Amino acid sequence: MTTGSSSPFSESGTLCANTEAGEDTEMKMNDMKTIFKYLRRVLYIKDVFPLDFRFLEFNSNQRYALIGDRLTYTMRTFKSFQAYFFLHCEWIMLSGALLAMAFLNPYENSQTLCLFEIAGVPFCPGEGFGRSIALLVRGEWVLSFQMHPLGIPGTMIILHRIYSIINRNQSIKLP
Amino acid sequence: MKEALKHFPELDGEELQYVSKSIEGLSEEELDLFKSIYKARRKDPVIFMIMILLGLVGVAGVHRIFIGQIGIGILYFFTGGLCLIGTIVDLINYKSLSFEYNRTIVIDALNQIR
Numbered sequence: 001m002t003t004g005s006s007s008p009f010s011e012s013g014t015l016c017a018n019t020e021a022g023e024d025t026e027m028k029m030n031d032m033k034t035i036f037k038y039l040r041r042v043l044y045i046k047d048v049f050p051l052d053f054r055f056l057e058f059n060s061n062q063r064y065a066l067i068g069d070r071l072t073y074t075m076r077t078f079k080s081f082q083a084y085f086f087l088h089c090e091w092i093m094l095s096g097a098l099l100a101m102a103f104l105n106p107y108e109n110s111q112t113l114c115l116f117e118i119a120g121v122p123f124c125p126g127e128g129f130g131r132s133i134a135l136l137v138r139g140e141w142v143l144s145f146q147m148h149p150l151g152i153p154g155t156m157i158i159l160h161r162i163y164s165i166i167n168r169n170q171s172i173k174l175p
Numbered sequence: 176m177k178e179a180l181k182h183f184p185e186l187d188g189e190e191l192q193y194v195s196k197s198i199e200g201l202s203e204e205e206l207d208l209f210k211s212i213y214k215a216r217r218k219d220p221v222i223f224m225i226m227i228l229l230g231l232v233g234v235a236g237v238h239r240i241f242i243g244q245i246g247i248g249i250l251y252f253f254t255g256g257l258c259l260i261g262t263i264v265d266l267i268n269y270k271s272l273s274f275e276y277n278r279t280i281v282i283d284a285l286n287q288i289r
Contacts, residue, residue, distance in 0.1 A: 083189070086271040093264045097257055115259035125233070126254030150253050157246040168275065 087172070091165040094158050098133070106134035106147075129154065182210055185219075190274050197281055205288050212284040218242060220273040227269055230255075230262035238265065242276040 097113075104111055109131075116124040132151030135144035144151045179186070179195030186194060194213075198206060218241065226238035236251025256262035265272060 086268060090264060090268055090272075093260065097260060113258060113260070115263075116255060117258075119259075124255055124258060126258045129254045129258070148254075150250060154250050154254070157250050161244075161247050172278075 087169050091162045094162055098155070098158055101130040101133040102137045104130050104134040106131040106138065106140075106143075182206070183213075188270065190277055193274075193278060194281060197285060201288070208288055209284050212287070213280060216280045216284070217277050218273055220270055223273045224266070224269045227262060227265050230265075231259070235259075235262050238269075238272075242272065 100113055104113070112118070113130055114124050114126060116126075126148075128148040129151060132144045132148035133155055135147060136151055136155060141152070148154075176191070176195045179191060179198060182198075183191070183194060198209060201209060223238055223241065226241055229235070229237055230251070233255060234252075235254075235256030236248040239245075239248030239251055241248075251257065251261055256265075
């Protein structure tokens with residue numbers, strides 16, 4: 001029963017033919033802006049170089065152009081990089097340490113992450129903490145507690161700290 | 176910014192900008208009160224950094240208890256600052272950690288004034 005005139009393909013084809021080139025570029029630009037907005041919301045990025053629309057602009061050739069002179073631009077990107085780094089370095093360290101400890105081999109004392117041991121200090125109070133978390137990940141609660149009693153609460157404390165850092169970063173507005 | 180510098184010459188960077196933004200609408204009486212509260216309760220980043228340096232000797236985590244993060248302070252104390260890694264990152268990060276505490280003091284002080 002379908003006819004050529006009522007099929008969606010022909011309708012969309014006529015719509016495409018009617019639009020002008022200017023509208024098309026505008027639509028593309030808006031799409032890019034919404035994508036960047038969404039990315040910024042997900043990553044909590046406020047002032048980082050490629051996603052910042054205060055310095056960037058679409059010109060007629062659809063390429064990025066700089067607003068303002070070069071020096072202030074580089075200074076501001078450097079400052080915003082600093083702010084970005086100090087916002088995020090702590091939770092990256094904590095989650096990286098958790099991951100590294102989870103992938104240790106808990107049944108041997110061959111691998112070590114301890115910087116005291118690498119530096120040559122004979123005694124370290126954190127002896128067994130990494131292997132304790134590795135045992136916890138493998139589901140052996142009792143052995144984990146025997147290895148280091150702070151393994152289970154320590155994991156919870158670190159996870160809570162990561163959560164609170166992410167909360168803090170949402171509430172801080174960078175200058 | 177200039178007014179904040181006049182009242183709080185010891186601040187700099189992010190903290191100065193935050194304080195100058197938050198004292199914008201205050202009257203003179205309120206500003207005096209805010210100044211006395213904030214100077215009494217603020218934690219100096221230099222003292223904070225000296226506490227972090229204790230972690231290199233083996234007494235880690237005192238600085239975290241000092242700024243009210245007791246759980247992670249105890250964890251650092253009994254694991255030597257996550258085997259020195261956490262201490263080094265805190266040493267890099269000391270200013271933003273002390274600002275994280277001082278920011279709550281600013282908010283508390285403003286709430287008590289109004």
